[in-house]
Amino acid sequence: MTGLGLVTPAGIGVDASWAQILSGESAAAKDPNLEGVSVDISCRVPGFDATELLGRKHARRLDRFVQLAIVAAREALADASLDAKTWDGTRVGVVIGCGMGGAATWEEQHRRMLEHGPDRVSAMLIPMLVPNMVAGQLAMEFGAKGPNLVTATACASGATAIGVARDLLRGGACDIVLTGGTEAGLTPLSIAGFAQMGALSHRVDDPGSASRPFDSGRDGFVAAEAAGVLVMERPADASARGARTRAHLAGYGASADAFHATAPDPEGAGAEAAILAALADADVAPSDVTHVNAHGTSTPLNDVSEART
Incomplete structure (x- = not known):
C-alpha cells in the first residue's frame, strides 16, 4: 500500500481525520437532514463542498458516494507520488466497496416523480444510483482501463475490495489498483430503515456517547458517511520506483x-x-x-x- 486518501466525518484528508481521531472528540451530531426520523443523529463529512472540490458538473451529476471517493482517490494518488497522466492505464485497476450506492439520488428523484410526474425524472438517475458507478467514474477520472469492480458485502465491502485488489495484483492482472470503500447513505428513508431494524442507537440527546461498542448499555451505532482509497502495488514494483510503503497486506x-x-x-x-x-x-x-x-x-x-x- 503506497498511497492513502480519506474523506471522513473526522475531516477531509488523512491528516485532518487522524488529528480529529486522536483528539477523542466524537463526530456524531444532530442532523437537520433527518428531521422527523426517530433517529436524527449521524456522522457527516464536515465542510464537504462538492462544487468547490470537484466543479459544478460533478457536483450536479454525481451522487455523494462517488464524490467522496474521487476526493479520497486524488489524495491517495498524490500520497503515492503517482501521476495518472503518465501511467499505462491498461495496467491500472479499480476495486471499490460500496453497499448502498446512490441512496440520496434515489430518494430525491422519487420525490420529484411524485411531485411532477415520471417524465420529470432525471435521465441521470440510473448512472447516479448504481454502485458500480463509483469504480467507473474513478476509471474515467484517472484513465484506469484495467479490471473495474465494485464489491457489495455490507459492512465488509471495503475490506472485500482490498482483498480482491490484492488478488488482481498477485495474479498479474494489474500493476496498480485503486481500492477501498465509500458510502453516503444518510437519507431519511435509509436511516428510518436502519432504525426500524434495531441497528441504530436511540440516544439522540447525547450523540457523542451514543455509540458504545462492547458496553453493557449499548443499543446500536450512529450511521456515517465516508470514503477511503488505497493505492496498492506489488512490493517489487513499489521498490523499483522508490515509493514509500505505508503497509504490506500479509x-x-x-x-x-x-x-x-x-x-x-x-x-x-x-x-x-x-x-x-x-x-x-x-x-x-x-x-x-x-x-x-x-x-x-x-x-x-x-x-x-x-x-x-
Missing part, C-alpha cells in the same frame, strides 16, 4: 456464516473462519498478532458474537 480471508439476514452467528463462526483464513494466507500465528481492529457495531447481537470469536 493475508486476507473471507467467509459467510450462512446464519441470518441481519444477525451474526451467536458463536462468531463466520468471523472465526475469515480470521483463520487470513492467518493461514499470511502464514502468521495468532500469537504474532499485536492489534485487532474490531467491527464493534455497538449492537446487542454483533458485539456478543464478536467477543466470542
